[in-house]
Amino acid sequence: MTLGFELSKVTKRFDDFTALTEVSFSIIQSEHLAIIGPSGCGKSTLLRLLAGLDAPSDGVILLGGEIISEPGRVVTPPHRRQIGMVFQDLGLWPNLTAFENVLLGLSGKKMSRQGAKARALEALAVCKIEALAKRRPALASGGQQQRIALARAIAAEPSFLFFDEPFSGLDLLTKLKLLDELAELAEKKNLTMVLVTHDPIEAITLCRAAISIDKGRVVEAGCINDLLADPKSETLKVFRDHTVRLGT
């Protein structure tokens, strides 16, 4: 059990609004984690703090035992945190083709141009979109765009992969297929996934551990099946009742 990220009493304030209050939890390597909570509870904010895109107002964040964020300061910048990220709106670069998106994503790494090209093609192949290499994101379907974003995120072979509800626009079938493939991919590449979602189905399909957030506070944390057996947060309660009614 290797230690990944650790958050200790992390608080984030925007002017006079407190988005996160004293959030503490750990992400253990190769144990996928779901961050569950209703809209506006602070999930994206939390992920941005983990990624180093923003600094906490209070508390510290550690990676492998070293401080990477402290109050008001990002100590280790995002690209040195061994992370890949798929954003809520994907954040694809619209003027570049799928291949160029992946390739430019590698330009922060020290590698030869040839090596980078090979790596980009491989990532597209892993995500099953070699055929779209020359297409711009706007001309790809929703599911294909997810895959382009995924290819860009995994190309640099990160240890952690952050998802900010990227699947919310997909139909159930496409979503489940993608999630299955993701689980396989994580296995193969030794990736730890952190999935932000308000949909417990996604969480159950992909993750073993979960934390549930409400109004900027961690309400419950632990193994996702245990949490569902005795839910404390509104989101999980509703979900449990729903699945009971459906008879699953």
Place this chain on the structure above:
Amino acid sequence: MISCVELEQPGKWHLILSGVILALAFCPNLPLFWLLVSGTSSFVWENLGPGFASALSHSLVVCAASSAASVLIGLPAGALAGLYEFPGRRMFLWIIAIPLLVPSFLWAIGLSQLGVGLSGITGGTYAFTSLGLPLVLYVTFVSARRLTKSQTEGVRIVGGEWLVLRQAVRAVFPAAFLVGCLSGLLSLSDPGPGQILGFSDVASEILVSFSALYDFELAARQCLVLSAIVAFIALPLAILIVPGIAPRLLGKDIEPTPLTNNRTVRWLGPVFFGAIVTLTMGLPILGIILPMFSRFSWELAMSEITRTIGDTVFYAILAGLFATVLGWLLAIAVGRGRRLAQTAVIGLFLLLSLPPELGALGVIRWGTAAPAALDFFLRDRTVVGIISALRFLPIAAIIMIRGVGTTSPTSALAAAVHGIPITRYMWRVAGPQMIPFVTISTAIVALLSTASVSIALLLRPPGADTLPIAIFTVMANAPESLVATLCFFYIAGAALLLAAGCQLTRWSRFQ
């Protein structure tokens, strides 16, 4: 290395950079303000020249009347074109831009030569309405296109077509009103129509004081009084209306409401727009080219054009590019900050409404006070382009702020996660995405700065005329047919550029 995150992160640099750019744009106005603060001149009516008071009253009447007319006609027309499909809609929208691209005095020349008694204040109002109306129309049109499908369809279900139109007009009114007032304020500092249609106005007074009476102090005093009046009107407008409008610049592209087919608008649209085009453009243009039919001064016109084309293009391109670069910087600085956008647009609105003579006279003052070593800049052609650029920075900045607003904030965050250096990100991603906006901004500022004669008239080095200035200065002595031919070429050139722009957008839409 600066991280790409900074682009999307709040921070002091946003405020500082915006402040520096706005201050830079305000700089040319400083010397005259210094005159005011240092108290070397006294601002009593007797000190402003004998005809100033009546000139001012004429100007204010024309300003109010033309603003009102522009809003009254431009607002419904813009709303119609923004909500309904009708035959010729696209073509009308392009044609209506022509008055914005040609100097106002051409329109005045046209009206005066029609021989239908359009002169004096009535003629002035007519000429300035022809210029203000397209501005209001465009702003209304763009605002109406930013109403969403659900907004209009919700209203249509509740109350039918009439309510849709009423709600739309209500939604776009603040922007249209603001621009209507702006066009009025701009008319205050435009000397063209007054000189040609034979009524005294403030802008002409200033010009005469400076270039006929050689009294810089008098011109400066008059200009300051005009600026004070403009600021007095513009400031409350900006503070009351701009904060409601500015944040819309930052919004993402939305799916606009689809154009509706309506039986009445199908005939009303073309008739209304046909009338607008005939009255605001057809008549003046007819008046301009009439003398050309008696004699077509091809050779003389060509020699004037070849004499001036180089400098015209030089000023225009320099102004367009410099304004766009500064505007882009300002847009990056403003970023997605609502409050900052509001403040910046208030500043930009004030800058744009100030008379251009203020900055031009300011630079002249610097030119006389500065050591001769700076003459290479202060008395050179470059300064004309730079000052024009600062004058039209507001237009460029608003286009570029809108451009940055259409991009996704996560784009830069993704770059940060991948450790892409900011320069590379700008070059590969942010820059290319802004190309359409850079092109539009450069083109518009280039055309506007060519069309507005005040700055070049006061600042150009001897002999380095633009085509509009050549027309303006030969007007009094040259044969009518030569003036007519020159005007014709100018308008034809503007129309050609518009046609090219039209083709270009059509072509890029298929990309």
